[in-house]
Amino acid sequence: MTAPARVAITGAAGNIGYALAFRIAAGDMLGPDQPVILHLLEIPPALGALSGVTMELNDCAFPLLHGIVGTADTGEGFDGVDYALLVGAKPRGKGMERGDLIADNGKIFGPQGKAINDNASPDIRVLVVGNPANTNCLIAASSAPKLDRRQFTAMTRLDHNRAISQLAEKTSAHSTEIARMTIWGNHSATQYPDISNCTIEGAAAADRVDDGWYRETFIPKVQKRGAEIIGARGASSAASAASAAIDHVRTWVHGTPDGDWTSMGVAADGGYGIEEGIVFSRPVTCADGDYTVVPDLDISDFSRERMNATEAELREERAAVEDLL
Numbered sequence: 001m002t003a004p005a006r007v008a009i010t011g012a013a014g015n016i017g018y019a020l021a022f023r024i025a026a027g028d029m030l031g032p033d034q035p036v037i038l039h040l041l042e043i044p045p046a047l048g049a050l051s052g053v054t055m056e057l058n059d060c061a062f063p064l065l066h067g068i069v070g071t072a073d074t075g076e077g078f079d080g081v082d083y084a085l086l087v088g089a090k091p092r093g094k095g096m097e098r099g100d101l102i103a104d105n106g107k108i109f110g111p112q113g114k115a116i117n118d119n120a121s122p123d124i125r126v127l128v129v130g131n132p133a134n135t136n137c138l139i140a141a142s143s144a145p146k147l148d149r150r151q152f153t154a155m156t157r158l159d160h161n162r163a164i165s166q167l168a169e170k171t172s173a174h175s176t177e178i179a180r181m182t183i184w185g186n187h188s189a190t191q192y193p194d195i196s197n198c199t200i201e202g203a204a205a206a207d208r209v210d211d212g213w214y215r216e217t218f219i220p221k222v223q224k225r226g227a228e229i230i231g232a233r234g235a236s237s238a239a240s241a242a243s244a245a246i247d248h249v250r251t252w253v254h255g256t257p258d259g260d261w262t263s264m265g266v267a268a269d270g271g272y273g274i275e276e277g278i279v280f281s282r283p284v285t286c287a288d289g290d291y292t293v294v295p296d297l298d299i300s301d302f303s304r305e306r307m308n309a310t311e312a313e314l315r316e317e318r319a320a321v322e323d324l325l
């Protein structure tokens with residue numbers, strides 16, 4: 001039998017955690033042949049609720065689920081873990097931007113990064129979901145000196161999926177016919193959803209839509225979709241966020257399809273003019289459990305302006321948490 005993979009979920013009794021744990025246990029993230037042991041982390045006041053989640057997971061009798069560790073202790077929670085999904089953090093309410101959460105949420109990610117550094121598998125892959133995801137990812141990676149920054153990524157797959165869905169609806173295409181969508185920058189209202197390399201059934205997507213719709217409707221719609229959902233639901237996206245987290249890790253581990261790419265928040269390295277020191281979403285291909293930033297894309301003046309705006313916001317977020325880095 002394949003040895004079980006250890007998967008940690010922080011905030012496992014929260015809304016996203018509740019949607020995530022069952023799908024991971026069912027094999028949606030690592031595949032139908034990979035058993036898993038779930039490490040469910042919570043804060044002490046939520047351990048009662050977490051025990052209920054554990055009971056329900058057990059009651060599913062999932063064939064791939066080979067154990068559950070439920071804990072508020074980060075040492076135990078990240079012990080030997082192969083994949084960590086850092087979800088546990090406050091969500092924003094109506095009228096807030098995600099960056100407003102940095103003072104409360106930023107301090108969660110330093111200790112977790114350190115606990116990952118000290119206890120997890122040296123090959124661990126980390127996905128940060130808790131907002132503001134890019135900067136929390138930067139904090140976690142900075143607290144894990146034994147690990148490579150490339151092992152820490154932030155989630156912009158939800159934005160990527162939202163952009164595909166909006167474009168599919170506008171062009172009467174199916175999401176599976178759309179390739180090479182790109183989200184640049186921050187998981188925030190400054191992100192830049194870019195269709196300039198995007199194809200629909202192999203043909204240029206930009207030729208299928210009006211430039212006015214792209215600039216005035218599509219870009220703001222994707223940028224503000226999280227707030228639209230909070231307005232409608234009274235709570236932030238949960239099932240779609242969990243689904244995107246599963247997509248992110250599955251793609252990282254199992255690879256991108258030929259001819260396509262995905263978007264991931266990854267450590268900036270000077271590529272595309274984005275200097276080190278922030279976590280910036282870029283188009284990546286994945287193979288053999290690793291990612292490669294798509295090289296040599298042409299960047300128009302329009303794109304550069306938007307990339308600069310989202311980079312500036314990330315540099316401001318970084319400045320606000322300099323003491324945590």
Ligand code: NAD
Pocket residue numbers: 010011012013014015016017041042043046087088089090091092105108128129130131132133155156158159187236237238241
């Ligand atoms: P929630 O309030 O329903 O659940 C959060 C859970 O985290 C709670 O159970 C809480 O007890 C727990 N928690 C808090 N601090 C913790 C810690 N230090 N260790 C472990 N657990 C801790 O919130 P939610 O709807 O599940 O959202 C979680 C986070 O994900 C929020 O910050 C939200 O804004 C963010 N989010 C990000 C994306 C994205 O695309 N990156 C999408 C949706 C939501």
Ligand code: LMR
Pocket residue numbers: 091092098131158225226227229236237241
């Ligand atoms: C989202 O994009 O849905 C999440 O980041 C939640 C939020 O605050 O918008």
